[in-house]
Amino acid sequence: MKNKLISLEDAVARIPDGASILFGGFMAVGGPTRLVDEIIRQRKSGLTIIANDTARPHQGIGKLVVEKLVAKVITSHIGLNPDTQKQMIAGDIEVELVPQGTLAERIRAGGVGLGGVLTPTGVGTTVEEGKRTVEIDGKTFLLETPIKADFALLAAKQADLYGNLTYALTARNFNPIMALAGATVIAEAEDILPVGCIAPDAVMTPSVLVDHIVTARPR
Amino acid sequence: MKNKLISLEDAVARIPDGASILFGGFMAVGGPTRLVDEIIRQRKSGLTIIANDTARPHQGIGKLVVEKLVAKVITSHIGLNPDTQKQMIAGDIEVELVPQGTLAERIRAGGVGLGGVLTPTGVGTTVEEGKRTVEIDGKTFLLETPIKADFALLAAKQADLYGNLTYALTARNFNPIMALAGATVIAEAEDILPVGCIAPDAVMTPSVLVDHIVTARPR
Amino acid sequence: MDEKTLIAKRVALELFDGDLVNLGIGLPTLVARYVPVGRHVFFQSENGILGMSGPITGAENNDLTDAGGSPISALPGAASFDSALSFGLIRGGHLDVTVLGGLQLDEEGHLANWMVPGKMVPGMGGAMDLVTGAKRVIVAMQHSAKGESKIVKRCTLPLTSVRRVDLVVTDLAVIEPTDSGLLLKETAPGVTVEQVIANTGAELIVSPDLRTMPLEG
């Protein structure tokens, strides 16, 4: 079988300018730090990034904003990255704010082939604007549509050479659902292991979802 | 905290006649065998059962059908239980056939508070009858509504005394999503362990979803 | 006792044995310190853990953090999960209590707590899902900010949800939004009903069972 383990440079070289990218991580915890740094080094620009938050200015994907590589963000929270807010107000960056649970369901919907989900979150608020509503048993729901992207960049604790992944504690967050929703999935892993070293029940992202693996440890 | 470990008799005594029950398991693998047998012993009747399949006549929930304790089944497959087919044709039992992936999403939707999901499965087939369709970007989807039930009866490999559960290999199947969708959740576990013996990352159903635990081993 | 401690102590009495509880950032976080003895409460952090507790020196880990990215610890029996399940617990009605801060709370019991147009647009994070999905929503906030009551006739800031919150605990009072309006149920120690009314920008119904705020379980 094709070797999924590639160099950091090669992995990022596959990403064109203007690509849409799902980034695992929550305040940079469980986010692919080395891939982010390499994107900056290779100056990939005009990116659409989809992530829970834009972290802090000098942390994780927060740096992509500071480096002005981002054209659009789909996220639930930008409160701790003043640069995102500044660029949004200046009109340099487009920001779509999505409730966190809705963001998770929209990405999952994209990944598992649903046309959308109905959620009560946001009904009657500004989040409802421009969206269809559906009544089910007299209760109103928003029709939220799927999110998919050209790439999903993940951070795993362990990867085996087939691409099976595990995540540790709160570093799991959005990674497993993003693994389903990226056309090309690249995982940065702390530990890279021979096939068979992760028990089937411990696998959190099955191998077939992952296209490329890079090591999170400089070698 | 309240002790969740109760006797098999007490657990089943909580189920009234006519209750709706989600049963974990796939061809009885990962299904709560002892709880099923105790339901038969206590002659709970008029049940609505929701499960992937009705197993075989003398296996798992297949026995509930044979014992004529079931009024309605929501399931994806009855092919290996001739009793279900016979009672359905005789009009003694109502059967709602649901595609397996749709069944999983409907139960999950019920458990995670979605008003429904849009799926491409079943469009243009008999499954579409009586359902709303929704167009998203020119593609047609069926609007499938959530399934919830009075009870979810699960089979776990391990339970700790808080109610955290793990499942083994293909015995996992519908159990984790049903744990979300039952008003009262009762888990039958092979191994019952002190709190702290299941690592946080190994937990497949978090404690707070489980109301009662019974041992799967006769003591 | 400072005002924040007072609020946190009062809110803590609303948490019961076995509850799954989510605490918002800031003031609500303090509530964890005052859970009455003998009640085991499971705290959820929406980034994906249940059974969280304060950080332990020497056991801080980059993979074990709260929703702000700060180190936490996990108690025996904790469970970790992905964001889809984390919000499945919240939206699916499995979360017993959420305690959140507020910018405005109005006579209909509607909360606004996620943005000030033109000034502060942090994003709603998990707040909209929490207020929409939790079994019980408790707002823990100062009664006033910059001399103005945060309890108003009608929110002028964008709402977090159209779901009516269940209880509001401030440094002056405990108020329950009801069908008939805001019910003043408790006043803080040393605070009179008149003081509460004078400091509130909305109509209050004084409960016939009005009492002084208890602070110990």
Added chain:
Amino acid sequence: MDEKTLIAKRVALELFDGDLVNLGIGLPTLVARYVPVGRHVFFQSENGILGMSGPITGAENNDLTDAGGSPISALPGAASFDSALSFGLIRGGHLDVTVLGGLQLDEEGHLANWMVPGKMVPGMGGAMDLVTGAKRVIVAMQHSAKGESKIVKRCTLPLTSVRRVDLVVTDLAVIEPTDSGLLLKETAPGVTVEQVIANTGAELIVSPDLRTMPLEG
């Protein structure tokens, strides 16, 4: 070689290195035996595992079974998951190939394979999701049953999906449903085009590149 082996061997050539493949019960299951050497294929069982293989004597386990409840084994690198993720892989376009049996296949490439009204109502199980969601749907079936062609002008049995299947492999031929109709691409060894046409209840377009069915990769 019997007819089932022939069909299974031909279908196996459609599986490529790294593919995620789901095999239906019955005839399709045989395909696993003939995967060409050097191609590593991941077989999924929709009850929740990827990397399944045939049972190993002495290592049968009640918690490791196929969708029929029979013992299987797991290869190194296997992954297990719940039903929601299992069908997420199928519906989400992550499944490269599904191989399914058929009752009828028509000129539009529509498959009927889950019920015979009034006679047999087993339920669709995972078939509707598989045909709707897999990247490539291959139907593996006998060309005729009880003297009647299973390839018909228009299905009279309830459809499994309105999605056009990608390839049909029978004991007589390999047929590809296309925009213009059913394209006859291969005939089985020793079978003539005339025999295929005589045994088919639908219009066939004979491919200009018609060849004899290969059976080894």
